[in-house]
């Protein structure tokens with residue numbers, strides 16, 4: 001099939017999924033998100049970036065799953081968006097394309113970050129940058145530098161809350177997407193949130209199309225100073241999570 005026709009079909013399919021969740025995704029945004037996914041699939045032939053290379057699943061599990069965070073992200077004050085543990089650029093690249101906000105995509109694995117930098121160049125995303133540091137290290141030099149921190153499939157809720165706290169300016173928010181978190185994870189997360197200066201914001205439960213899973217999207221608002229010095233030393237948040 002003609003490559004352009006194929007891309008047009010993927011764009012139409014993606015937009016139909018987005019419509020079902022009342023996400024306003026125009027053709028150009030959908031096209032750029034599809035282009036990113038196709039670059040990921042191409043790159044994946046020579047390095048391991050993702051398990052999801054089937055186009056139908058990629059539209060839902062990578063692109064739609066990222067764009068589903070838009071209502072929460074848009075509810076945060078305008079400013080830098082930071083994606084912790086971006087991997088192949090999810091959810092950071094679709095959210096950067098959708099919002100046009102200055103964006104920082106961080107991953108501790110340098111070769112992934114190099115690939116993501118290539119995607120940013122290829123897609124000509126103005127104002128997006130990468131960092132190949134652990135987020136705890138990055139936070140030391142970039143305190144209160146963001147108004148929105150996002151993360152998918154990186155760590156448990158208490159760990160993400162701890163990572164995000166020093167990065168967020170007062171009034172900013174952490175937006176996390178999860179499958180179905182356990183009651184233990186939620187209660188440890190709420191405890192960590194109170195220690196790290198957050199108040200619980202919102203929660204939404206969604207089902208992905210075609211039985212591809214459940215999602216819980218949580219927003220925590222950074223409204224106070226943390227009650228402990230953050231970031232703790234590299235690795236400590238994961239090894240000794242707060243609230244456990």
Ligand SMILES: C[S@@+](CC[C@H](N)C(=O)[O-])C[C@H]1O[C@@H](n2cnc3c(N)ncnc32)[C@H](O)[C@@H]1O
Pocket residue numbers: 084085086087088089090091106107108109112133134135136151152153154
């Ligand atoms: C399972 S992948 C998820 C990638 C992407 N967020 C997604 O949903 O497709 C988790 C990523 O988080 C990165 N990561 C884990 N802990 C990190 C940390 N402390 N700082 C920066 N990156 C981290 C890993 O290198 C890995 O690429």
